[in-house]
Amino acid sequence: MYKKGLIVAVVAMILLAGCNTKKPIVDEFTKYELPLLEQKGPGQITHRIHHDGMYRSEQYAASSTLVIDPDYYKSREIARGDVVYYKTNATEEEINNKKRAEYDVSRVVALPGETLKVKKGQIYINDRLLDTLYGKEYYTDGFINGTDQALNLDQQILLLEGQFLLASDVWWRSGFTEPQPKETIKGKVVGWMKSL
Template sequence: MKHIGLSFGVLLILVGCSFKTSLEPITDQYTTPNNIATIETISPEMFIYQHHYDNMDRGNHDYIEKPLVIEPLVDGYKISRGDVIFFHTTNEEKDISRIVALPGEEIKIIEGQVYINDKKLDTFYGFAHRLGLEKDRYFEMMDDRNQYNNNGMREYFDTNMDQIKLASDEYYFIDDDWMRGKMGVIKEQDIAGFVLGYIE
């Protein structure tokens, strides 16, 4: 009888630990906001790209202030969550965006918050913002000005997206400023390179 009670107790602890783990958010310890590296030396295979759109602007003219250094994607290079990628659109235009979900993962958005495999993506690029401002700070600032579409912006900050599952060769990207940018699935073969930072 003691063994049954002990086994049941261990089972409860294991279930509790498993439940706790399943609720823990996904974090990104390596990617930081508003901290774009400055590259002093580039190798022959790297190239310079001047981005002219504010889809990645977090309030400091991010990624459009100076020319960017792009490192081409080579076989065997691991694409990570948080990477800013360089790619060609279906219209053969050049663009950049940020990887938020990886192959095989499930992604959804609930009221402006990204969830990966039902876990909250707890990082600066995991939720809707406007020019780097979170929802509460944005409305606090704009209410003082009293000249904006309040209802429209509340809909924006409460963006929802049904869950989708990525294939083994698919990633999900979201521009840093959702309002000025886009989000979607991209095949690994369509990723041309990575944004390393600004050219010195």
């Protein structure tokens, strides 16, 4: 009887532990690859990439040309996983000296009101694992999450209402932005064009 009671207690503890675990945030919709476009559509603009912070394939290489839809968010909400075109906080001097660009592109990883932390190269949103291609650290030839080399952010980042957190796809090259107000996001990346 004691043995049976012990087994029941152990099973109950396992079930209770499982109930307390927060489910991961899963993004099954975001794909890394952008469509290759022959030309931009009406009202769309192009942006030439100046750095390799998003580079995991040719489409995001330095000097690649991305197609931006500046009207995209007039009828849609900004979503986690979107690659957005945004106005940086670069100074006029940095822009003139080509140290930083006035506009850049990066991926939305956290939304207004959320808290983000990074442990061993893995993003957690409100203490829930972000299970997606951009939720873990990519380093040159693969993912390094869980290793001693992986990024840890000592402090959580709390986003206020109307703020978004953006990150490059290759963190060690460009990393995370400061929380961005919605007004700085000027459009969505909808495709890319091969440079001539």
